[in-house]
Amino acid sequence: MTVGHIKLNTGALMPEIGLGTWLSEREGLLFETLAEAINLGYRHIDCAKIYGNQQEIGNALARINFPRKELFIVSKIWQNVHRPELVPGALDDILDELQLKYLDLLLIHFPYAQKPDVLTKDPTVDELENVPIMDTWRAMEALVDSGKVRAIGVSNFTRSVLEKMIPQCRIIPAVNQVEIHPYNQSPELVKFCQDNGIAVTGYCPLGGVKINVMNDDFVKRVAEAHQCTPAQVALSWALSRGIAVIPKTTNKLRLKENLKKITLSYDERHAFAQIKTHERKVDPGRDLKELKWVVHEDAECPLI
């Protein structure tokens, strides 16, 4: 199946459907999943240091031996390597794990820093550190100059953080990867990014394992009308907004299902805005008020 593309501000084409890999090693099917995904037409693979499975992904990609230039490989640096002097080594580590010479896109995973020895996803306030985002970003810009990454971007960045960053950037982020599904639509953030030449990739496009968008009555009604699945409706709705999606599955049938794009009508697309449930999976400020600004536009970001 052929997958469409989104043109990045670098001129590169990013496949609009990618394969998420968080937790995808659990079933022991990573090689089979990647081999089948590439066979079906997936070219965009979303990785991250924190997922802890990049070595397995690297081994699988080496075995599959598909032409590197036809793949679009993304990874992300974790919060414990935001100090600018740690950024080049963090990229080298990712490239070693994935057995690659370059990445198509490297993202800052979250806009806050943790101390170098803190790997956790739920840091305490004492485990945070004050590294201005622009210091990290300038180190990311230098990676483009080194040729080891083709593009750089961000993840989980709000409009207010980007508004402060953009005037100071030599290289504008190519992508902002954020949580997007019918229960977390983020219309203002998406519009701001797209108006500023920043492509949006939606993670948890199916709601992840906890948010039940595929059981939503409206999503199910649209699926029935199109004789397709709720997953295809959720993905096609994001794609219709010009947002790339990176659904994760290790199930061969679902890999194929998630590649099939449905054409939603104008009315259907606009009716999504009427969905009343609002839930998000990723919210570091839920438990730590010092991080409230990460996803809440009204809280002031201290670290630019």
Ligand SMILES: NC(=O)c1ccc[n+]([C@@H]2O[C@H](COP(=O)([O-])OP(=O)(O)OC[C@H]3O[C@@H](n4cnc5c(N)ncnc54)[C@H](OP(=O)(O)O)[C@@H]3O)[C@@H](O)[C@H]2O)c1
């Ligand atoms: N930047 C960030 O901070 C961030 C945060 C979270 C995630 N991500 C990235 O985004 C990717 C996707 O997010 P996610 O994995 O949390 O959630 P997701 O892709 O929205 O949902 C994955 C879940 O849906 C199931 N699934 C997949 N296709 C399905 C289908 N057609 N029908 C029914 N169920 C289906 C999967 O199970 P099976 O595997 O059993 O099919 C899995 O339980 C991640 O893998 C990761 O690469 C990035």
